[in-house]
Amino acid sequence: MKSEKSKYIGCMLGSAIGDALGKQNEGVNREVILKRGYINDYGRAPEGSPGEALREGQYTDDTEQMLVLAQSLIACNGFDAKDFANRIAKWGLDIRNDPSRRRLLGPSSSQAIEKLNSGISWKESGSDVPSCGSAMRVAPIGLFFNDIHEVEKKAVLSSIPTHKSKSSVAGAVAVAVAIRCALDGCDRVEIIKKTCELTSNHEIALANKIEYSLELRNEVPDTVLPQLGTSFYVYDTVPCAFYFFSRYFEEPRRAVIEAVNAGGDADSIGCITGALFGALYGTDCFPKKWIDGLENKQLVEDTSLLIYEKSHFLLLNSKRT
């Protein structure tokens, strides 16, 4: 099934699947992964890694923040930066008080959440570190808004409360725009072209690197990964996910497996790659065991369905008026 509804659900499930698979390789070197062998199903994260206390099939902060963003969109009938910032601040307190999830929070999000909780405005709270924290959670913006320029605008705003550097903002725009283009059924080149065009409104260097990732699609991962990098910086994670998307455009399962075995920020690379493929092909592109084994599968599905229903309802109403 490749219906629009399935693409909405697929996008958010894909995000959670890539995240839950990738957490097993978060912070692990590619050389170690090659020596040990690829992971291709759920398991525990290695001792000492941020997700070490999580269960098999449990996702990390990437998906948790994506769900917070989706819930804010649903509650507000659109994007309200203040509401989202309040929700993220509250979520941050919850995660800090949970010993099994405490270490998931990256330093940029952590600092921003501290500022938000101390009463600093969402316009000022964001970190200037160019990390990928806003790109990894942005999928619901691409789902909720129909018009690509609206997607761009709201992706920018969704980044600011925690990540206000122009690179992080550009990364959030890139992922959200690509998701909207994938939903709309654009082909590989169209998706990357449109993504780069709107990303370059915020940062040309990131747009150029995403464009370069398309050029690299005929090269094998071990040639490409040292060039693109796999760190938590948005310059690495986002072009890296686009590379896997472009290279394995017709093989979503393979793409996700390769992405989550890239090492480095493997959960975020996996999360973005999974979201892109789900938006393009719908739920059927993922093996059933990945869907069934995902923790909170029902919550992710129900939330994406609410996003689908609400965005379509608002679109219909806007056409009537």
Ligand SMILES: [Mg+2]
């Ligand atoms: Mg994570």
